Amino acid sequence: MPNKKHLILLHGALGSRKQFEPLANNLFSEYTIHRFDLPAHGSLAFQRDIISMYSFVNYVRNYILKNEIVKPFVFGFSMGGYIALTLQSQTNIFSKIMTLNTKLEWSTEIAKKEQKMFDPNLIIEKVPKYAEYLKSIHGEKNWKNLLEKHRKMMFDIADSNPLSDYALTQIIIPILLTRGEKDKMVTSEETKSIASKFSKGSYLEFENSEHPIEKMDIELLSSRMKDFLT
Numbered sequence: 001m002p003n004k005k006h007l008i009l010l011h012g013a014l015g016s017r018k019q020f021e022p023l024a025n026n027l028f029s030e031y032t033i034h035r036f037d038l039p040a041h042g043s044l045a046f047q048r049d050i051i052s053m054y055s056f057v058n059y060v061r062n063y064i065l066k067n068e069i070v071k072p073f074v075f076g077f078s079m080g081g082y083i084a085l086t087l088q089s090q091t092n093i094f095s096k097i098m099t100l101n102t103k104l105e106w107s108t109e110i111a112k113k114e115q116k117m118f119d120p121n122l123i124i125e126k127v128p129k130y131a132e133y134l135k136s137i138h139g140e141k142n143w144k145n146l147l148e149k150h151r152k153m154m155f156d157i158a159d160s161n162p163l164s165d166y167a168l169t170q171i172i173i174p175i176l177l178t179r180g181e182k183d184k185m186v187t188s189e190e191t192k193s194i195a196s197k198f199s200k201g202s203y204l205e206f207e208n209s210e211h212p213i214e215k216m217d218i219e220l221l222s223s224r225m226k227d228f229l230t
Contacts, residue, residue, distance in 0.1 A: 004030065004031055004032045005031055005032070005072070005073055005095075005229070006031065006032045006034060006069045006070075006072035006073065007027065007031035007032065007033055007034065007072060007073045007074070007075065007229070008034045008035075008060070008063075008064070008069075008072050008073070008074045008075070008084075009023065009024065009033065009034065009035040009074075009075050009076075009077075009080075010038070010060065010074060010075070010076040010077065010079075010080025010081070010083055010084055011035075011037075011038065011041070011077055011078075011079075011080050012077045012078025012079045012080050012101075012213070013078060013079040013150050014041070014134060014137075014138075014146065014147070014150065015041065015042075015077070015078070015079075015080075015137075015213075016037050016041050016042030016043075016137050016138075017035040017036050017037050017042060017043075018042065018137065019077070019213055019214065020033075020035045020077075020213075022218045023075075023213075023218055023221065023222060026218060026219070026222040027222055027225070027226075030226065031073070031229075034063070034067070034069070034072070036063065038056055038059060038060075038080075038083075039051055039055055039056065039059050040142075040145075040146055040149060041137075041138065041146065042137055042138065045137075045138035045139050045142035045143070045146060046139070046142060048145070050149065050152075051149045051150070051153055052153060052156055053082070053083065053086060053153065053156070053157055053160070053162050056079075056083045057083055057086050057087045057090070057162075060083060060084075060087055061087055061091060061093065064093060071093070071094065071095040072093075072094060072095065073094065073095060073096050073097075073098075073229045074094050074096075074097050074098070075097075075098045075099070075100070075225060076097065076098075076099045076100070076102060077099075077100045077101065077102075077213050078100070078101050078102055078103070078211070078213075079102070079103075080099075080102075081097075081099025081100065081101075081102030081177075082099075082102050082103070082104065082157075082162075082163070084097050084099065085097060085099070085102075085104075085163055085168075085171065085175075086162045086163060086167070088170075088171050088173065089162075089163065089167040089168065089170045089171050090167075090170075092170075092172075092173070094173060095173060096173055096174045096175075096176075096228065096229055097171075097173065097174075097175050097176070098175075098176045098177075098178065098225060098228055098229070099175075099176070099177050099178065100178050100179070100180075100213065100216070100221070101178075101179055101180055101183050101185070101186050101211050101213075102177065102186065102191075103185055103186050103190075104163065104177075104186075104190055104191060104194045105187075105190040105193075105194075106154070106157050106158045106161070107158050108155065108158050108159070110154075110158065111154040111155045111157075111158045114154060114185070115151055115154075117185075118147045118148070118150050118151040118154075119147070119151075120143070120144040120147050123147075131143075134146075134147075163194075165197065168194070168197045168198065169197075171198055171199075172198075172199050172200065173200060174200045174201075174202075174228075175195065175198045175200060175201045175202070176201075176202050176203075176204060176228045177191050177192075177194060177195045177201065177202070177203050177204075178203070178204040178205065178206060178224070179191050179203075179204075179205050179206070180205075180206050180209030180210050180211060180216070181205055181206060181207050181208060181209055182208065182209060182210045183209070183210060183211045184210075184211065185211055186211070188203075188205060191203060204224065206220065206221070206224075
């Protein structure tokens with residue numbers, strides 16, 4: 001297909017570009033796919049710098065500028081969606097944004113509540129298979145450090161509120177916020193509320209779907225992405 005539109009895939013917290021392999025395989029014939037590891041994740045997990053929403057946003061922006069990509073589409077899973085929306089509010093760099101299971105409501109209380117999800121000892125005890133998964137992606141020496149960085153970043157996001165009501169008003173492109181019906185981290189109320197604040201925002205819920213993208217029906221997700229991005 002000539003002149004394929006560029007599509008950037010942004011992974012979530014503790015994830016990597018590898019999460020998008022099945023999705024990319026479904027979409028590569030119609031889009032020029034860009035998927036990469038965010039700072040301190042996956043192939044970049046060795047990085048010891050403090051991570052922040054700013055560092056993620058700046059990294060994506062620099063990738064777009066370096067590769068001379070003009071008005072790409074972007075799909076952000078979980079934290080990747082937050083990054084995309086924050087970057088768009090500052091730069092108007094994308095043409096359309098679709099998110100999946102992105103936590104958009106943050107406060108100090110919510111950050112405290114989510115701390116257990118980033119406790120390596122608790123993960124080893126309660127979900128050892130997930131601990132092994134994180135080691136396989138980020139490395140034996142890096143995965144615990146990454147968890148600690150994310151624990152701190154949640155409070156930074158709650159304090160700085162990058163997606164304030166004013167920031168949301170700066171986003172005037174089409175936005176589709178989607179959520180898995182059985183997602184226990186992201187509520188339909190918060191997602192619908194944010195979607196209603198965009199001038200061109202909409203909401204979609206995937207039935208019988210949980211938070212991890214690995215548990216999504218990739219064929220269905222791909223179909224909905226094509227419908228929205230066309």
